[in-house]
Amino acid sequence: MRILIVGGSGFLGNELVRRSASDGHVVAATYLTRPGTAAGVEWLPLDLRDRTAVVDVIGGFGPDVVINAAYRQSDWETTALGAAHVAVAVSGTGGRLVHVSSDTVFSGKAITYTEDCVPDPVSPYGAAKAAAETAVQVIDPAAVIARTSLIIGDGGSPHERLVHSLATDGMRGVLFTDDVRCPVHVSDLAAALLELANSDRAGIHHVAGTDAVSRYELGCLIAQRDGLDPTRLSTGRRADTDLPGPIDVRLDCGLTQRHLSTRLRGAREFVK
Template sequence: MARAAAAGWDAVGTYVSAACATATVRLDIRDRDAVRRVVAAVRPDAIVHAAAGRDRNDWAATADGAAHVALAAAGVRLVHVSSDAVFSGRLGEYGEDAVPDPVYAYGAAKAAAETAVRAVDPSAAVVRTSLILGDGNGAHEILTRDLIAGRVRGALFTDEIRKPVHVDDLADALLELAAGDYAGVLNVAGADAVSRYDLGVLVARRDGLDETAIPAGSLAALGLARPADLRLRTGRARALLSVRLRGATEFVRSGRG
């Protein structure tokens, strides 16, 4: 919402539980009729759908909700935010043409959401992204600080590879796509492939915390059934978009991630 306002958009944000300065219209996307009413009332030129269930097993919000938004958006430019979680990680690198093969509930719901959006509106842009960081407020940043402080139990895995993106870069890409006509899947992620553990180390160093206090772990050693190596190929996005998709090594070390 902040990036939209800075770019000159007259943006309207929705919320489901608590209103805030950037989200003033209540909307539960699990309610198909409510989605239609809000879209009809706002009459937007474009919709950026970034919502998902608060519970990662919330199929009704993540999958059904995306279908409701796509149906209500008929005739309106739609940009749908998806995830690298639609993949198993067995291939390592994934281009836009890769077929989803999720291995856990959230990934399955996001894959179903993609299918619904593309079936209802073939002209929509479906943006697959990765870990999102944002000046200390990203989920991975918060988890890193909590692990170091001992507020939560767990570990950051050395063999869980992602391509983190800065929230400003992702937001600018979504807005650029909202103003354009790109149709289909587009990978929008950062330039660097790093492990969750190494990303935690970068965050700790930026925040002046003890990086040696970060518990390290291995998906393979624990036998966890979740994707290990999810590297999204971003050559198409780099050629298409004017926004520069920075790598975590750059934006975290610079203090802007």
């Protein structure tokens, strides 16, 4: 199978590239500023804001499957319009699209969200992600839209690097005790996305971990795993700040999990 990973040089993208290549697929991956390091992969420069370039790259590779894992939190054009450009290009080739979305499409007012809940974003990034979902659904109704949460690995994710900086480098900052998510391990997420790509599923799917934990609790778990002192992690409350975005968002993944053989573990299990 020919698989194209859009945003292949990112944290999730790199895992998708690695797993797809190891499974014997023909893999290409796009990047904006610099290619990834995986060997045996065709690295393609691409700016998602350029619709013509998106159509040319996807049409030129001729993928059976495209997984769009690209985003830029501060850039509406990349996150929203770029997703639409990818959907248009994939629909033109007859390939299968899996679009990675986010729990930031929700405000947190309901706390727990199922796949049929209507997005009500409260941040610019959440609004861009919600717009991207709408565009993908309209352009390619057969596509999978996979909402996920905070992505964690075995040391390489942004949140793990933040915890290390706070615990060892004297970096000033706090981890919120009221900012709750359902973290997912990057390998579980990548496996689930590829499984969905190889299925006949369509529409919204929730792909996150089973444990709802605060950023502070998650930081403590990471610190303990990595031999750091959790008492060096300072705490705060997101509710006491003016940062835009939801506070407590928990994705209910029960429906999606019933269609997956990949088990979506909780953070208290995979951060050890």
